[in-house]
Amino acid sequence: MNEIWALALKDLKLLVRDKAGLFFTFFFPVLYAIFFGTIFGGMGGGGGGSGETAIVVVDQDGTDASREFAAALDADSRLAVTPMPDRAGAEEAVKKGQKTAFIVIPEGFGSVSLFRGEPMKLIVGVDPSRQAEGGLIQGLITAKAYERLQSSFMNADSAREMTRDALDEIAQTDDLNPLQKGILNTFLGSLDTFLEQAPDAGVIGGGDGGGDDGGDGGDSAGGGAAAFNPIEIESVELLADESGEGPSPYAITFPQGIIWGIMGCASGFGISLVTERNKGTLTRLRTAPLGRSRVLLGKGLACFMTTIGVAAMLLVIATVGFGVRPGSVPLLAVAVFSVAVAFVGIMMLLSTVGKTEAAAGGIGWAVMLVFAMLGGGMLPLAFMPAWMAPVSHISPVKWSILAMEGAIWRGFAPADMALPCGILLAVGLIGFALGARLFDWNEH
Amino acid sequence: MITLDTLTKRFGSLTAVDALSLAIEPGEVFGLLGPNGAGKSTTIAMTVGLLRPDSGTVSVGGGDPADAQVRALLGVAPQALAIYDELSARENIQFFGSLYGLSGKDRARRADELLELVGLTDRAADRVKGFSGGMKRRVNLACALVHDPKAVLLDEPTAGVDPQSRHAIFEIVRTLRDQGRTIVYTTHYMEEAQKLCARVGIIDKGRLLAMDTVDALIAQHGGQSVVRIERGETQERVQTAEPLAVLQKALAAGDATGVHVERPDLETVFLNLTGRSLRD
Ligand SMILES: Nc1ncnc2c1ncn2[C@@H]1O[C@H](COP(=O)(O)OP(=O)(O)O)[C@@H](O)[C@H]1O
Ligand SMILES: [Mg+2]
Numbered sequence: 001m002n003e004i005w006a007l008a009l010k011d012l013k014l015l016v017r018d019k020a021g022l023f024f025t026f027f028f029p030v031l032y033a034i035f036f037g038t039i040f041g042g043m044g045g046g047g048g049g050s051g052e053t054a055i056v057v058v059d060q061d062g063t064d065a066s067r068e069f070a071a072a073l074d075a076d077s078r079l080a081v082t083p084m085p086d087r088a089g090a091e092e093a094v095k096k097g098q099k100t101a102f103i104v105i106p107e108g109f110g111s112v113s114l115f116r117g118e119p120m121k122l123i124v125g126v127d128p129s130r131q132a133e134g135g136l137i138q139g140l141i142t143a144k145a146y147e148r149l150q151s152s153f154m155n156a157d158s159a160r161e162m163t164r165d166a167l168d169e170i171a172q173t174d175d176l177n178p179l180q181k182g183i184l185n186t187f188l189g190s191l192d193t194f195l196e197q198a199p200d201a202g203v204i205g206g207g208d209g210g211g212d213d214g215g216d217g218g219d220s221a222g223g224g225a226a227a228f229n230p231i232e233i234e235s236v237e238l239l240a241d242e243s244g245e246g247p248s249p250y251a252i253t254f255p256q257g258i259i260w261g262i263m264g265c266a267s268g269f270g271i272s273l274v275t276e277r278n279k280g281t282l283t284r285l286r287t288a289p290l291g292r293s294r295v296l297l298g299k300g301l302a303c304f305m306t307t308i309g310v311a312a313m314l315l316v317i318a319t320v321g322f323g324v325r326p327g328s329v330p331l332l333a334v335a336v337f338s339v340a341v342a343f344v345g346i347m348m349l350l351s352t353v354g355k356t357e358a359a360a361g362g363i364g365w366a367v368m369l370v371f372a373m374l375g376g377g378m379l380p381l382a383f384m385p386a387w388m389a390p391v392s393h394i395s396p397v398k399w400s401i402l403a404m405e406g407a408i409w410r411g412f413a414p415a416d417m418a419l420p421c422g423i424l425l426a427v428g429l430i431g432f433a434l435g436a437r438l439f440d441w442n443e444h
Numbered sequence: 445m446i447t448l449d450t451l452t453k454r455f456g457s458l459t460a461v462d463a464l465s466l467a468i469e470p471g472e473v474f475g476l477l478g479p480n481g482a483g484k485s486t487t488i489a490m491t492v493g494l495l496r497p498d499s500g501t502v503s504v505g506g507g508d509p510a511d512a513q514v515r516a517l518l519g520v521a522p523q524a525l526a527i528y529d530e531l532s533a534r535e536n537i538q539f540f541g542s543l544y545g546l547s548g549k550d551r552a553r554r555a556d557e558l559l560e561l562v563g564l565t566d567r568a569a570d571r572v573k574g575f576s577g578g579m580k581r582r583v584n585l586a587c588a589l590v591h592d593p594k595a596v597l598l599d600e601p602t603a604g605v606d607p608q609s610r611h612a613i614f615e616i617v618r619t620l621r622d623q624g625r626t627i628v629y630t631t632h633y634m635e636e637a638q639k640l641c642a643r644v645g646i647i648d649k650g651r652l653l654a655m656d657t658v659d660a661l662i663a664q665h666g667g668q669s670v671v672r673i674e675r676g677e678t679q680e681r682v683q684t685a686e687p688l689a690v691l692q693k694a695l696a697a698g699d700a701t702g703v704h705v706e707r708p709d710l711e712t713v714f715l716n717l718t719g720r721s722l723r724d
Contacts (some may be wrong), residue, residue: 289513
């Protein structure tokens, strides 16, 4: 163990004396986190995304109207809809980062009276790290609601039903003065007669007219409200902290910054193994009474400690300087530990891919960038198309960010941490064992 | 101390070391002389357990160098400088010391001794990066000695070194010899082997061509001396096994204006053994 420690200390000393290495390991990640955190903050959650957004729809109403609405969402090419039976599961999927947002269609959705100006109610929760898509979803829902409003009046049967409902309500309500009641009764009564006599009892030709009429009816029924909004979206603040707000942009960009630092670390130490082999210092290490595994463990320990150091430094900066409040410090420690183990394994694998330092460095960074792009370690997150979501599972970066976000602001319970942390630990152990086996010890 | 028995190592179709057998006695300075690519470094690598021979055996103090304890009897200064540029001379020595389980105090004391030995005490705290080739070679050598090994293997310890450093390295080798260590010294400079080594093995294309004391090698394979006698503008070359007799005769004749004796050396030995010069 003393020898492994000595090897690791030597590597840390070398890192501290390597200016470029220090920059990419420590300073660049901080700059990254602050820079993008500030930009995000300024954008108030960012602009629109592109590609499909994965959402969950929970239909608690179970009426034809709610089913039609869900189908309309599903039909939109910008959304990839997964139905789920209950709201808890849907919230969970968003919390865990599996889906971008959930939409609950609550009971009573299908029976609201549009004529009375009652809006359709929906409950929407968006992953706070994906506010860009949140805006898109809200816009889409509103558009669908208007479409539904319009089509209600284009379909004679449903329009007639609504007209009758309206007439019943007018009869019962006390909100209207007698004059208003009279006008409405006359108008709606003739509309009912018209609809009854409509040929084929199907879709009324000239949808525009029907829609306009309906709109008028709604306005009047609402007591002359100038702008009727047919939909009311109740936003659920997911993962809110004590302040009642979602995570700050820095809570999102600092974990990403940590990933950049750790990737710098892993590729740096991976390259240094190749350098040591090709320069010959590895030869001398091997003549010492160490054994190969301890030489590699020394390198792994150096990588592990640097990784922890990078994460700790960024987290301290985020907490002290940028008001990030980790939800659970112990879970965050578990997350960082798992991430560090994973990247030690990745470091070991990367050291086997190139014969020369240049090759190892080039291939190493190419692999890292792909991981980062797939795993959401790279901006702009919102531009990731939906087909990439399943692909992203292969990226350790995805699991690293999920584990850290889980502890910082996703409010993960220990059980929620098991999956990402388990995957990270497995990546680390398998990567290290495989890399150690594949490592070519001979100089070239 | 070190016994190599019909060692063979192939790299693909190339036989780098070909059935090589050697026995190196405790306390002797043994030279392994051969041109570049002869198989010297490959032989050293197998001796210290870095490379597994395709056939044949290595024994160090009666043990197998694959065993870490046995390996600790050996100190190696590899041909490729195996030191960290970003560490100071002292840090390099101390770091390698820590791999042999030396305590902090022992490491510091050993580093002082070795820096003194290689003449770098006043540069101890400077990073190796800024050192000359000769100074780096000396740090490389010091790192091989940190665990006080019984036998020291120096692979081309004067490669890329200025004449002054080369002289300093010779002195270090002599000091190590006087301390009673066994030394294996590889080189492609015959004058180094001639100056430093009690016995020399001549190696070419992986094969050991001859092995003996320098004098015996010259006597056996060097052929005759050449005596040049100058008489005014003319010059006579005489090849002879008895240069002294030829000289006496020339001087007795009284017309010689100058004499010159070319005794055979290891270069001649190599030429006679291979038909090629060492420097080819
Ligand atoms: N790892 C290796 N792979 C392939 N060929 C090698 C390797 N190491 C040495 N050789 C070849 O083996 C021969 C002997 O090399 P080496 O022992 O380094 O010679 P020397 O040290 O005497 O100059 C050379 O032809 C060299 O190219
Ligand atoms: Mg060599």
